[in-house]
Amino acid sequence: MPDQTEEDNLPRALVVDDEREVADAYALRLRGLCDVRTTYAGDTALEILGDEEIDIVLLDRHMPGLSGDEVLAELDEREYYGRIVMVTAIDPGFDVLDMPFDDYLCKPVEREDVRAAVEQQCAVLGYETLGAYFQIEAKRSVLEAELPATELADRNDYRELADRAEQLRRRANRLLDDPSELLDTFDAVGREGR
Incomplete structure (x- = not known):
């Protein structure tokens, strides 16, 4: 059996945002708290989530191609076993009442808030x-x-x-x-x- 690294013992997070700088910044904010993957497209996120056991997804709503809302709907259809935090500049409306996410953070998000939300969702x-x-x-x-x-x-x-x-x-x-x-x-x- 291969030696386990520290990252093998950390929760696994996937950051999904079409703005590379934003996705990379969130990944940096989660360093040491999670083993973090990033992707800049919704279709790639679904591929990763189909292949790997990811615990927490940080998901932007507004992305070209497959939107965060569409990724969220697909994860719900797949009965994804993990937690989803929407991290987006889209102000929430009543449409969020029917959306199957676990937390919603409005951009810009402070470093401590991202970490606190992920820690809470990992505990849940x-x-x-x-x-x-x-x-x-x-x-x-x-x-x-x-x-x-x-x-x-x-x-x-x-x-x-x-x-x-x-x-x-x-x-x-x-x-x-x-x-x-x-x-x-x-x-x-x-x-x-x-």
Whole structure:
């Protein structure tokens, strides 16, 4: 297994803005807080989001080609599992009531506000992910406690469940500062019959 870098342990963010200077400035503001990718086009953003596990998307609304609104609609259609922060010069109107974003920042945005919004969305996603992990891990744990290992090894659905649990645990650890106390408490609960 390759050595993990510090960036492997950071939340993954994607900055999407057609103004290169703006996108690069946001990426710079998030350095050390996230492993940041940037793109300057909506279609490229969708490609990246289809190929990689990205936790937080900072998305401009007004872009040539595929607009931020169209990217947002496509992510909603794909049931994107992550958080989306609109960062835009478009003043919000009542149209935002039906838009599936998680936060909305009006440009120009202060450095501290970008970082605070991303930190908050990472925490929210981290706890959501931890909840999903607990749900899956409870099923896996009770099956391991009650059924023979040979029977479990023959089940594809069990192996998929175990793989998904590990993926969620890694993601929660990446998103949250230190979920170890919650994980330890969960692990300490006896789920097997007496």
